[in-house]
Amino acid sequence: MGFDAFAAACCAIPVLVSVLAVRVAYVLCRSGLPPSRSRASGLRCLIVLGSGGHTAEMMNIVSELQKDRFTPRYYVAALTDNMSLPKAQVYEKSLIHVEGDREMIIENAQFMQIYRSREVGQSYITSIATTLRATLHAMWLIIRIRPQVIFCNGPGTCIPLCASAFLLKVLGLGWSSIFYIESIARVKKLSLSGLLLYKLRMADQFFVQWPQLQQKYPRAQYAGRLM
Amino acid sequence: MGDRERRMVFVTVGTTCFDALVKVVDSEEVKQALLQKGYTDLRIQMGRGTYTPSKDKVKQASGNSNLQVEHFTFLPSIADNIREASLVISHAGSGSIFETLQLGKPLIVVVNEDLMDNHQSELAEELAERNHLLCAHPQTLRATVEAMDLHALQPYIPGEARPVVALINEFLGFPVD
Numbered sequence: 001m002g003f004d005a006f007a008a009a010c011c012a013i014p015v016l017v018s019v020l021a022v023r024v025a026y027v028l029c030r031s032g033l034p035p036s037r038s039r040a041s042g043l044r045c046l047i048v049l050g051s052g053g054h055t056a057e058m059m060n061i062v063s064e065l066q067k068d069r070f071t072p073r074y075y076v077a078a079l080t081d082n083m084s085l086p087k088a089q090v091y092e093k094s095l096i097h098v099e100g101d102r103e104m105i106i107e108n109a110q111f112m113q114i115y116r117s118r119e120v121g122q123s124y125i126t127s128i129a130t131t132l133r134a135t136l137h138a139m140w141l142i143i144r145i146r147p148q149v150i151f152c153n154g155p156g157t158c159i160p161l162c163a164s165a166f167l168l169k170v171l172g173l174g175w176s177s178i179f180y181i182e183s184i185a186r187v188k189k190l191s192l193s194g195l196l197l198y199k200l201r202m203a204d205q206f207f208v209q210w211p212q213l214q215q216k217y218p219r220a221q222y223a224g225r226l227m
Numbered sequence: 228m229g230d231r232e233r234r235m236v237f238v239t240v241g242t243t244c245f246d247a248l249v250k251v252v253d254s255e256e257v258k259q260a261l262l263q264k265g266y267t268d269l270r271i272q273m274g275r276g277t278y279t280p281s282k283d284k285v286k287q288a289s290g291n292s293n294l295q296v297e298h299f300t301f302l303p304s305i306a307d308n309i310r311e312a313s314l315v316i317s318h319a320g321s322g323s324i325f326e327t328l329q330l331g332k333p334l335i336v337v338v339n340e341d342l343m344d345n346h347q348s349e350l351a352e353e354l355a356e357r358n359h360l361l362c363a364h365p366q367t368l369r370a371t372v373e374a375m376d377l378h379a380l381q382p383y384i385p386g387e388a389r390p391v392v393a394l395i396n397e398f399l400g401f402p403v404d
Contacts, residue, residue, distance in 0.1 A: 052320065053321035053322045061392060121342075185321045185350045186350075187349040187352075207391055224386050225387075226388050226391065
């Protein structure tokens, strides 16, 4: 009996590992290619607001988005950031006058908070524990929202969310296109979040805001500045 | 004195703690340099710093003008103060930098050398190289003020999100409009 279980495990584990490896390879190859689905309805969007300058840059993108294509919109900000969500709420309220139907807009935009993986200045060692907590919370949010499009521009808040979305893709539970726009403050080097997403090839499209940065990271795209 | 035009210098550190900047702005040498350049008011927003600048009026060493000094921890609207200012001296946060540039005010960015991950100086240095602002360190602020020629600064043309959003739309298979 014990031997049977051992033999079964010996067979099952390599199979599982290879299936996972194939899925990871598939997701990596598939990333960067346009999703194949009909465009009849809007895309569920996850918009990660990174606080301060990050939020200002992200809201510039959001204000350019075609609201009928990118809907509903789920805004996420760090628990310790009490400035970002009000900014998004003010913006979403301003759309009500444009489009009129109040209930519809409220349904189209939701606002939530998330644990932060790393505070500015926190040491890299304690970051491991806080990142784990943030990842579990992020996983739950991603499973709840099931975003089809993710917009992020750093800092650390977006990493657990992108990793969870990636895991969902590997498990075949949903597909999302990830767009990362590196902050305008990064002129010569990518941020830690940007570098992770770039190296792990998790972002479908990766934008930088300075041409000299694009030359250093050729898979990135440069399409002007946001500010 | 009453008939002289009011020219205010607004110093802002945002929500950060940047005592080195507040201290140097509060120094006699920098105040004299500002007086020499014809500024009449100095308003310091000191954020979470613990150093409290002196509130006294400063008399010009070689002349009879005065520099009125006031300080606040936080202000309800940074934008209103920038609008009112003739010169902005700011920390290197991108929010303060672009708010000032977009309001078209002359700007000296002072880099905080005490920050662990000091990527912020990258942006200030790049924009200084493009002549949109002046970049200084706390110990060079006085020299920067003394040597500055604000007419040589180039106006900053704001960027826009449209090209990025167009590429995202294209990627997702939406028709480009």
